[in-house]
Amino acid sequence: RKEVEQDPGPFNVPEGATVAFNCTYSNSASQSFFWYRQDCRKEPKLLMSVYSSGNEDGRFTAQLNRASQYISLLIRDSKLSDSATYLCVVNAFTGTASKLTFGTGTRLQVTL
Amino acid sequence: DGGITQSPKYLFRKEGQNVTLSCEQNLNHDAMYWYRQDPGQGLRLIYYSQIVNDFQKGDIAEGYSVSREKKESFPLTVTSAQKNPTAFYLCASSLMRSGEKLFFGSGTQLSVL
Numbered sequence: 001r002k003e004v005e006q007d008p009g010p011f012n013v014p015e016g017a018t019v020a021f022n023c024t025y026s027n028s029a030s031q032s033f034f035w036y037r038q039d040c041r042k043e044p045k046l047l048m049s050v051y052s053s054g055n056e057d058g059r060f061t062a063q064l065n066r067a068s069q070y071i072s073l074l075i076r077d078s079k080l081s082d083s084a085t086y087l088c089v090v091n092a093f094t095g096t097a098s099k100l101t102f103g104t105g106t107r108l109q110v111t112l
Numbered sequence: 113d114g115g116i117t118q119s120p121k122y123l124f125r126k127e128g129q130n131v132t133l134s135c136e137q138n139l140n141h142d143a144m145y146w147y148r149q150d151p152g153q154g155l156r157l158i159y160y161s162q163i164v165n166d167f168q169k170g171d172i173a174e175g176y177s178v179s180r181e182k183k184e185s186f187p188l189t190v191t192s193a194q195k196n197p198t199a200f201y202l203c204a205s206s207l208m209r210s211g212e213k214l215f216f217g218s219g220t221q222l223s224v225l
Contacts, residue, residue: 004154032212043202043216044155087154091212097168098210102147102154 001026004090006103013110017078021106023088024070031098033064033071036087038105044087048073078110114139118203118217125190125197126225133188133220135203143206144186145214148172148199155202161186162209190222198223 005024013019025033033050048055050071054063061074071090075082088103116137125131137144143162147155157170161180175194180186186205190197200221204214 008152034212041200041219041221043218044214045216046213049213091210098212100157100212100214102156104152104154 003027003101004088004103006086006088006106008104008106010107010109013078013108015078015080015110015112017110018074018076019078019108020072020074021086021088021108022070022072023090023103023106024068025088025090025101026069027090027092027101028069030069030090030092032091033062034089034091035062035071035073036089038085038087040085047086075108078108080110080112083108083110116203116205116215116217118201118220120220121218123220123222124225125222128192130189130191131222133190133201133203133222135186135188135217136184137186137205137215137217138184139205139207139215140183141205141207141215142183143209144180145204145206146170146176146178146186146188147202147204149202149219150199158188158201 035047036044037047038044048062050062050064059076063072085105085107087105090101119134145160146158156172159178161167177189202219203217
């Protein structure tokens with residue numbers, strides 16, 4: 001089982017739709033969680049940190065479910081500019097150091 | 113403006129040649145990282161450095177070398193021992209040594225001639 005798993009997509013949705021991505025992780029000792037956005041052939045950029053209580057930033061909502069070991073990203077009222085790949089990132093303390101593990105990403109394509 | 117700069121944007125390597133990718137940051141971050149991204153795969157850590165004059169191997173360090181002589185700079189050398197170097201290379205820095213909240217450079221696409 002991969003340490004961090006994401007559905008690669010692509011998710012093709014019309015403008016204005018609501019779309020949700022899930023990401024599962026295997027290490028129960030994982031401590032912190034993030035969503036990054038990556039445009040084609042560009043660098044990833046931090047979109048949101050994910051907290052236990054869930055957090056919202058405008059049209060974006062991130063949630064963490066520790067019991068089932070997954071995090072989610074919900075995008076409401078999708079815009080054309082939301083088209084990108086969304087990377088799930090998990091940070092786990094290995095005993096001597098922290099280790100970030102990246103998922104392979106979920107590609108979103110928003111269409112007219 | 114503070115940021116992290118990678119150069120060149122595109123790089124071509126001949127067989128048996130060593131090439132060096134540049135990474136400079138003016139964010140005053142202690143920690144710096146090199147990742148490799150291949151199609152359909154997550155970012156994989158090559159090397160990281162949490163302080164000047166110290167660096168650690170990541171998951172795929174074989175065939176690569178780094179130095180950290182200055183806080184601002186963390187160059188990556190792809191040696192001839194790296195048999196499959198074609199990939200998108202990303203440098204990142206972080207204020208926290210735990211590596212959370214990474215800031216990435218714009219990347220270098222390395223290809224083999």
